[in-house]
Every structure is written in C-alpha cells, then in structure tokens.
Amino acid sequence: MPEEKTVIELEGINKTFPAVRALDNVSLSVKSGEVRGLVGENGAGKSTLIKIITGAYTKDSGTMIFEGNEITRNSPLISKGLGIYAVYQDVMVTPDLSVAENFFLGQQPKIGPFINWKKMYKESMEFLENIGLDINVRKSIKELSIAESEMITISKALWQKPRLVIFDEPTAVLTRNETKILFQIIDELKNQGTAVIYISHNLEEVFDICDTVTVLKDGATVGTYTTEELENVEKLIPLMVGRSIEEMYLKKDTEPGRELLRVENLSGERFENISFHVRAGEVVGFFGLVGAGRTEIARALFGADLLKEGKIVVEGKDVSIKTPKDALMKGIGYLPEDRRKQGIFLQQDIDFNINIINFDKVMTGPIINYGKAHSQAREYIDKLSIKIGSIFQPVSELSGGNQQKVIIARWLCKNTDVLIFDEPTVGIDVGTKSEIYKLFGEILSSNKGIILISSYLPELMGMSDRIYVISNGRMAGEVHKKDFSEEFLLTLAMKNIVSREKVKEAV
Structure with missing residues (x-):
C-alpha cells in the first residue's frame, strides 16, 4: 500500500446563503488510502462542503489545500484536473452513449484519424469483468437499469485513477451484490492510495467500509472519530441528532x-x-x-x-x-419508491405538489379558491415541519427529506x-x-x-x-x-x- 500522506485539507471553511449559514468554520483532512465517512442530518452541510471541494460552490472564507498546494480558485473543471472525482446518487453518465464510450469519453483510442472501436470494447469489457460486473459494453446507458447505470458511474471512479473520490449515497439503488462490488472497488481505491469521502444515510455501511467518520450538525463540525472508537450505530446517532x-x-x-x-x-x-x-x-x-x-x-x-x-x-x-x-x-393512497420520477412534480411549486389531488376540498362551485388552497398547503407544511422558503418555491430546491414530507403532506391532506x-x-x-x-x-x-x-x-x-x-x-x-x-x-x-x-x- 502506498505511503499515507494528506490528500485534502480543509481549514475553517465558511459558506453563507441568503438567511442560511450553511457551513460554520468546518475543518476536514483525509489521507491517501483512507475512507472517511461524512454523516449528518439533511441540512447539516454535507452537500455544501462537497460542492466546495468539487468547485461547484465558492467558499466565503477558509483554506483548501490539495496534495500540499493551496487551491485559491476552484471550479468543476479545475477539480477534475486535480484528480477529484464525485459519484452522486443521481447517475452521472451520458445516456445516449455506449458503456464503452462513457469510459473513454474524451480519450478515445485511435488508428490514424479513426476511433479504435475494437480496443474500446475489449478494454472496457475486460475492466468490468475484472471487478465482477456482467454488463454489455456495447449497450447505451439508457438501455441499462438505474442500478447498472450507477455501477458504471462507480466503476469509472476506479478507471479514472483519481486522487480523491467522493461517494454521495452510492448504494441507494443498488442490490446487495452490487453493493459488495462497490465495496470491493473502494478497497481497490484504498490500495492504490486514493482518498475516499463516503456519504450515506445507511449508517451500517459507514461502519462496514469507513476508517474514520466526521460528523456535521447545523453546518458545524461535531468531531472526527475512528469507527473502532465509535464501535456501532447506537453511539453515532446521538452525535448527529441528540437522540438514541x-x-x-x-x-x-x-x-x-x-x-x-x-x-x-x-x-x-x-x-x-x-x-x-x-x-x-x-x-x-x-x-x-x-x-x-x-x-x-x-x-x-x-x-x-x-x-x-x-x-x-x-x-x-x-x-x-x-x-x-x-x-x-x-x-387507498400510495407513496412510490422512486419519489423523484413518480411521486413529485419537481419543477412545480410546493403549493401545487400538495394540492394536486386536494383541490376538490377548496372548490367554490366549479372554481378553485386559491386562497383556501394556499392555506391548506401551509397547514400541512406547518404540521410536518417542512423547511421551505415559500410555498411557491420549486420543490426541486428542497432536500430529499423535505421532498418526501411534501408527498406525505399531500396524502395526509387527502385523508385516505x-x-x-x-x-x-x-x-x-x-x-x-x-x-x-x-x-x-x-x-x-x-x-x-x-x-x-x-x-x-x-x-x-x-x-x-x-x-x-x-x-x-x-x-x-x-x-x-x-x-x-x-x-x-x-x-x-x-x-x-x-x-x-x-x-x-x-x-
């Protein structure tokens, strides 16, 4: 195993959005070959911190040092050039291209001016077989299941030979066997000296795969612990939420x-x-x-x-x-498994999402009484403590937990x-x-x-x-x-x- 050295070091990171302090003096450092769990409730600051590392957000203050060099200016392109690779819950691959094309995207092997398709198919197929995946590399991503697409995204993390990989809820759509393959990939990343940050709400996974855990709460660092000293989920949960x-x-x-x-x-x-x-x-x-x-x-x-x-x-x-x-x-009411595709209208506002099957309750003759509809939505938002800016805010801007609460509010209002x-x-x-x-x-x-x-x-x-x-x-x-x-x-x-x-x- 390569010699351990600090790959990324964050010191005193602050980030504020209008009326919200997302990160408050957060510090974090991860070594090569280390798998660091990053846990906390929705709104704890995990996503904001990751977006600062990948360059999607700009920090207000604080220091980011990557492999010994301070990064004063960052962007998704710069972070990719540094060797930072992120695997998100939402599959990040190009759906109209084949599996092989996704692996070789921007780096297609050529014979003269022509793409060497034979080499692309052969090398990508051998790579997947070596990590235990049986997926046809000639198929386009859109022909695969969500889980298979996610596994291709995860596999690309190993293919890219990055210096830091961030996994954000990677097992949400995976089977037990696919999760085992993911953990094997993470072990291989560790062996090649890659630093890993692993985010999951499945806390048992954190103890299965992580060496250390950093807990965030309300945008601040609660502490960093080894999984050995924490021992189990029962001791981790109170640090996150203050209850057993x-x-x-x-x-x-x-x-x-x-x-x-x-x-x-x-x-x-x-x-x-x-x-x-x-x-x-x-x-x-x-x-x-x-x-x-x-x-x-x-x-x-x-x-x-x-x-x-x-x-x-x-x-x-x-x-x-x-x-x-x-x-x-x-x-009979139904909250579907895939809430983003089947349970919610992402681009519509919160008011619409709650009232879509409940407008019959606020009709004055054939006309919708929108004043009553807004009051009806607010009643269930208050009842479920849904964190929003306005009832006219697009539901896509809410966290996953608050999106789920919006769907539940809809059905509680329906009273099935x-x-x-x-x-x-x-x-x-x-x-x-x-x-x-x-x-x-x-x-x-x-x-x-x-x-x-x-x-x-x-x-x-x-x-x-x-x-x-x-x-x-x-x-x-x-x-x-x-x-x-x-x-x-x-x-x-x-x-x-x-x-x-x-x-x-x-x-």
Missing part, C-alpha cells in the same frame, strides 16, 4: 380495529396468488429481496399497473381498482384510509426518519392503516405489527411481532429462490 436509536422506533402498541382492506389471490405482472389484510391502527410490513415483487403488488393495488386477477375488499365490500383514480375513490409507504426513508437522514415514524403514530391514531414496504429490516421490525414476506413474486409467510428476527425473515425471503444451503450461507 431506541427513540427512533418508538411506536405505541395499539389494538387493531376493523378490517380496512383485504386482498385474495392477487396476481399481476411479477407476482401471483397474493393474499393479505390490513386493519385500522396497524402497520403491515412487506419484506423481500430486490425484485421480489413488493412494489409491483403495491402499484397494482393502487391501479398504476395491470391487475390480472384477484379479489379486493374495502370496508367489507368487493371493489374494482383499474386506475389510481379508482384507488383514491376507495380510500390505507396508506402504502414504499421505501419511505431511503436517502433520508435519521432525524427526518424519526419524524416520519412519528407521523405513522398520528395516522394510526386516526383509525387508519399503513402498508410499509422496506428493505431495511431494523426499520421494518421496529415499526410493523405484522410482516408479510414476498419471495420471487409469491407469498412466503406472515410473521407476527413476537416472531420477528432478521435471520427468519431473510430465510423466508429466499424461500422460492435458492437452496437451503445457500440460505444458510446468506444468513
């Missing part, structure tokens, strides 16, 4: 009420023969591995996807749901009897997660029911009264709270996929 992990999953045990929803033998595009029920005052969890069919079941129940057969009973009556409008009329939350806390900081869990309690106290789809077992076991496990599109079992265990739930999730030996190996 036990307090996050505080959910009062309630006696379930009447049956709100029952489905029998539901079959759709990627699932079959699914039956379950939801009662007032309870959280029903759905667990399964990636591709198990959980989201497809939710979308079909909401009328967004085709339902081939099955029976849906709402409040004791058989109903037909063929469109989302049908589901709304029957009191059954709410389906599909991966509601992915990419959201622990403080906002805790606020969303508290909202669950308010929803349940109004004699409503919740379906919670989550890949994060501590969350699912902490919040659910019962968990249905889906394996390869089929129901693998119903588990009650007294029987919850990660090993048992994972075993059920693999029931229809692999042999018993593989199950034992996986758990």
Whole structure:
C-alpha cells in the first residue's frame, strides 16, 4: 500500500446563503488510502462542503489545500484536473452513449484519424469483468437499469485513477451484490492510495467500509472519530441528532380495529396468488429481496399497473381498482419508491405538489379558491415541519427529506384510509426518519392503516405489527411481532429462490 500522506485539507471553511449559514468554520483532512465517512442530518452541510471541494460552490472564507498546494480558485473543471472525482446518487453518465464510450469519453483510442472501436470494447469489457460486473459494453446507458447505470458511474471512479473520490449515497439503488462490488472497488481505491469521502444515510455501511467518520450538525463540525472508537450505530446517532436509536422506533402498541382492506389471490405482472389484510391502527410490513415483487403488488393495488386477477375488499365490500383514480375513490393512497420520477412534480411549486389531488376540498362551485388552497398547503407544511422558503418555491430546491414530507403532506391532506409507504426513508437522514415514524403514530391514531414496504429490516421490525414476506413474486409467510428476527425473515425471503444451503450461507 502506498505511503499515507494528506490528500485534502480543509481549514475553517465558511459558506453563507441568503438567511442560511450553511457551513460554520468546518475543518476536514483525509489521507491517501483512507475512507472517511461524512454523516449528518439533511441540512447539516454535507452537500455544501462537497460542492466546495468539487468547485461547484465558492467558499466565503477558509483554506483548501490539495496534495500540499493551496487551491485559491476552484471550479468543476479545475477539480477534475486535480484528480477529484464525485459519484452522486443521481447517475452521472451520458445516456445516449455506449458503456464503452462513457469510459473513454474524451480519450478515445485511435488508428490514424479513426476511433479504435475494437480496443474500446475489449478494454472496457475486460475492466468490468475484472471487478465482477456482467454488463454489455456495447449497450447505451439508457438501455441499462438505474442500478447498472450507477455501477458504471462507480466503476469509472476506479478507471479514472483519481486522487480523491467522493461517494454521495452510492448504494441507494443498488442490490446487495452490487453493493459488495462497490465495496470491493473502494478497497481497490484504498490500495492504490486514493482518498475516499463516503456519504450515506445507511449508517451500517459507514461502519462496514469507513476508517474514520466526521460528523456535521447545523453546518458545524461535531468531531472526527475512528469507527473502532465509535464501535456501532447506537453511539453515532446521538452525535448527529441528540437522540438514541431506541427513540427512533418508538411506536405505541395499539389494538387493531376493523378490517380496512383485504386482498385474495392477487396476481399481476411479477407476482401471483397474493393474499393479505390490513386493519385500522396497524402497520403491515412487506419484506423481500430486490425484485421480489413488493412494489409491483403495491402499484397494482393502487391501479398504476395491470391487475390480472384477484379479489379486493374495502370496508367489507368487493371493489374494482383499474386506475389510481379508482384507488383514491376507495380510500387507498400510495407513496412510490422512486419519489423523484413518480411521486413529485419537481419543477412545480410546493403549493401545487400538495394540492394536486386536494383541490376538490377548496372548490367554490366549479372554481378553485386559491386562497383556501394556499392555506391548506401551509397547514400541512406547518404540521410536518417542512423547511421551505415559500410555498411557491420549486420543490426541486428542497432536500430529499423535505421532498418526501411534501408527498406525505399531500396524502395526509387527502385523508385516505390505507396508506402504502414504499421505501419511505431511503436517502433520508435519521432525524427526518424519526419524524416520519412519528407521523405513522398520528395516522394510526386516526383509525387508519399503513402498508410499509422496506428493505431495511431494523426499520421494518421496529415499526410493523405484522410482516408479510414476498419471495420471487409469491407469498412466503406472515410473521407476527413476537416472531420477528432478521435471520427468519431473510430465510423466508429466499424461500422460492435458492437452496437451503445457500440460505444458510446468506444468513
């Protein structure tokens, strides 16, 4: 392993936006071959700090030293020239070009005046095979899944041989196997002496991959610690939010009420023969591995996807749901997994996003009373403590956690009897997660029911009264709270996929 030396050193960094002090005297240094976790709630200053390092923002004051040289003027082009490479949650590749072209972008090998396509395909294919990825390098990026596109972005980090790589929520769309490959790539970066900054709201990952952790809170540095001295997530969370992990999953045990929803033998595009029920005052969890069919079941129940057969009973009556409008009329709401593409209108303002399905409540005859609509939006913004500048601010300007709260505000306003939350806390900081869990309690106290789809077992076991496990599109079992265990739930999730030996190996 190359000799350790300081790659980047930030000293007394300050950054202020109108009415907001984003960074307050922040200091940070990362050595070659070191993986530094950077954690904090939304609004803690992580994104601002990263944008200063990559040159997207200009610091107000402070010093940035890169490999011994002070950087007095920075920009994305300058930082790239220094060897700084960033991998963001939003895939940063050129969609219309092939995988190979993305690897060789701006550096295409040539034979005379012509591009050497054979060499491009051969070298990029061998590179991906060496790190365990089976992706056709001749395909355009737009033909790949979101996860595959993300893996190409991550792989390019190793390909570029950078001096510093910043990973910002890299595993949000990755499968467990792809996450393992990512960690192998990070290990290889460490071995070649690259400094790594790793940002993730999945704090277990921080302990899996990071050597050290810097905690930010309200734009200031709380401290930097080794993962060994912190030991576990339970000791890290109070540094970030001032509360323990036990307090996050505080959910009062309630006696379930009447049956709100029952489905029998539901079959759709990627699932079959699914039956379950939801009662007032309870959280029903759905667990399964990636591709198990959980989201497809939710979308079909909401009328967004085709339902081939099955029976849906709402409040004791058989109903037909063929469109989302049908589901709304029957009191079923859905917060989709991909909130940015399916759940929110990014370029529209906050007021519009909350009221889009609630204008019927503020009609005066055939005319929308916009004064009442604005008041309605503000009521739920206050209720959910959504941090905004104005209700007419584009929702794209909000943090991920506040965007998610806007969607929840929309559905709370709609007042549906059954709410389906599909991966509601992915990419959201622990403080906002805790606020969303508290909202669950308010929803349940109004004699409503919740379906919670989550890949994060501590969350699912902490919040659910019962968990249905889906394996390869089929129901693998119903588990009650007294029987919850990660090993048992994972075993059920693999029931229809692999042999018993593989199950034992996986758990």
